[in-house]
Amino acid sequence: MNEILQAASAFCGGTRPDPATVVTLVDQLRGRFGVDFVLRVLCIASSTYHAWMARQADPSRREREDRAITSEITDIAPPSGGTTAARRHTRSCGVGHPRVAQAGRAADAPSRFAGRLPA
Structure with missing residues (x-):
């Protein structure tokens, strides 16, 4: 023990x-x-x-989708300086902007909005 x-x-x-x-x-x-x-x-x-x-x-459908979004974001983020444009990637991922932004934060690739990084 x-x-x-x-x-x-x-x-x-x-x-x-x-x-x-x-x-x-x-x-x-x-x-x-x-x-x-x-x-x-x-x-x-x-x-x-x-x-x-x-x-x-056996992960849930949401968890599987989140993993797919996160992997897509990690592929996109390095060429763009480690950030993602969540609104633009919303179309390519087929889910809402908040979900893409959340996946970006989880992947340590914050969303760039209006030319600045969030605090």
Whole structure:
């Protein structure tokens, strides 16, 4: 149990840990302790963990579309100085401007609007 707590010391911030971090930690420790025991020590419900795993195995339509938009934006951003023109790319992506701007922020390629970068 001490080994699990030492491995999970990064979670001691008072906030809920990132699902990807928890999944990685559980995968590392599952051979020695078992999934349920690790989750019990981390105070994470096993249903939550299994829901995360199911979501990774079969992402929703929205998540698949967001990944496609993000990959398109990352292809566009480097030639344009690391920024995107979200309004222009809205037409090529086939979704609304806010969604393209959100994907650009997630890809660290902020939207350039009216010739300036957002603060």
